[in-house]
């Protein structure tokens with residue numbers, strides 16, 4: 338896959354996604370700094386309490402915790418889909434709190450990839466078009482979008498089914514399409530919320546194998562799961578409980594499969 | 595560039611926007627068609643009403659042109675004291691000498707004579723018919739003809755022979771001419787030789803019984819004064835003739851002559867008929883309103899159904915503006931679809947009706963362009979609130995509360 342540089346390299350403050358430093362090369366891909374999230378209500382829900390973590394380029398991180406511990410909330414904040422009540426989130430050195438909504442959207446378009454439990458594919462579109470839509474808002478012309486989408490489909494092992502509709506694909510294949518869509522923009526970081534939650538054991542394992550391969554190839558990936566067994570096999574495991582990060586362990590031999 | 599070094603808000607290229615705006619249309623074809631239907635009906639009604647009135651007007655004008663716009667009439671008028679100023683007996687001959695006059699014909703009301711089916715009818719029941727002396731070339735000048743039988747000629751104009759105007763024949767109950775058919779005029783029988791077609795340019799002929807000038811003088815003690823002179827002028831001389839007409843017809847009292855151009859009155863009538871039917875226009879407007887509500891309704895449902903698509907697009911980097919534009923475009927497109935369909939149906943209806951009437955089909959530009967513009971506007975208005983709601987949807991809720 339050829340590395341096409343993102344069309345936003347004008348600023349010296351940005352770090353190119355292939356790792357080449359344009360400005361602050363030292364900045365981590367993701368920096369969550371004492372982030373709190375309180376949902377209003379009676380009583381208010383403190384979903385995150387001063388959570389901090391830093392993720393460097395090329396890491397594969399599993400975030401694990403029981404139901405209601407704040408995993409999804411953390412992912413939403415890391416993915417700039419929501420803003421924290423307090424604390425800072427920095428993506429490739431950019432402080433989200435200082436940015437306008439439209440700039441944050443562009444940040445997502447170019448630097449963050451999402452993988453969801455429910456895939457969220459457009460049923461009326463082909464696999465190729467679904468993947469190409471991952472570049473739609475990054476301002477890339479349609480021809481290039483298709484080309485890169487085909488590359489991404491190849492990466493997830495679906496190069497032979499570009500024109501299949503999601504309804505013609507198995508659950509595992511659908512999640513592969515969704516993963517291709519997350520990767521197609523070569524984001525600085527990929528965030529996955531329970532990516533195997535809708536899949537059976539074997540299919541889920543094959544998806545995790547794919548995640549491992551992508552990590553080997555250099556992608557930075559965060560996988561959220563409630564399953565300790567899954568997190569255990571990641572090179573780095575962060576445990577979360579009641580909105581607090583309670584453990585952050587790195588395995589000596591990173592072997593996800 | 596903004597403070598963070600990121601490019602300012604990006605617009606999607608038109609091709610991408612079109613693809614996004616048609617997602618709803620492509621995935622829910624029937625629903626899209628039904629929601630566009632209201633607008634289509636409204637636009638069709640408006641286009642058809644405007645098209646039909648324009649076409650009927652064009653048809654009338656064509657008919658008037660066919661009859662010729664170079665016919666002028668000089669009619670006896672009122673004097674200052676209120677009495678009738680009769681045209682001189684010599685008026686037709688004098689008028690014939692004006693340069694550019696091609697034909698001169700005349701009729702003269704025969705005072706005191708009435709026409710009846712037979713002598714037993716009470717004299718009061720005149721049916722409003724007038725007996726008129728008519729010159730033998732009258733029909734050509736009026737561009738009309740006989741429906742049945744024959745008009746007067748030099749020979750029959752001297753005999754007790756009558757020709758009936760179209761309405762006269764109906765009122766007298768004569769629909770066919772049998773040999774020996776006769777009516778009671780004044781104090782004796784007149785043989786009926788012909789029934790006329792309606793005379794569009796001189797409708798008072800329709801309610802007349804026409805007899806020859808010599809016969810009128812001989813049998814009905816007619817004084818020989820014409821009451822109306824019909825003349826055809828060369829087209830380019832019509833105005834000049836018009837100016838000379840009163841003085842020539844009655845040199846002693848030009849102000850006692852009424853001059854008119856029958857085609858001008860008909861054109862004015864045609865213009866009045868061209869005025870469209872307010873009721874149907876109103877119905878069209880109501881249908882448009884209903885269509886707008888339909889589109890708004892469909893768009894709101896669409897936004898609710900497509901929450902996860904909206905959330906996903908936000909996750910993929912769409913701004914609120916991108917989402918708003920997408921749904922607004924979809925509504926405008928629905929409106930446009932209805933508008934185009936409506937114009938097509940309205941134009942087809944106009945064309946079919948005009949065809950059966952032998953009119954040229956006329957769809958005024960205002961009608962179809964206005965119809966399309968109105969449907970675009972309605973689409974935009976109807977789509978505004980749903981589009982704003984779609985844009986405001988929080989991506990976390992859209993993606994995690996399904």
Ligand SMILES: Nc1ncnc2c1ncn2[C@@H]1O[C@H](COP(=O)(O)OP(=O)(O)OP(=O)(O)O)[C@@H](O)[C@H]1O
Pocket residue numbers: 376377378382383384402403404405406407408409410411563
């Ligand atoms: N939009 C919201 N409004 C109010 N409370 C919320 C909202 N989202 C999450 N919460 C609450 O915040 C807490 C953390 O929720 P979160 O979804 O982050 O947990 P989770 O670890 O992802 O759980 P699960 O494994 O069940 O997905 C929970 O108590 C939840 O009820």
Ligand SMILES: [Mg+2]
Pocket residue numbers: 408409410
């Ligand atoms: Mg969750």
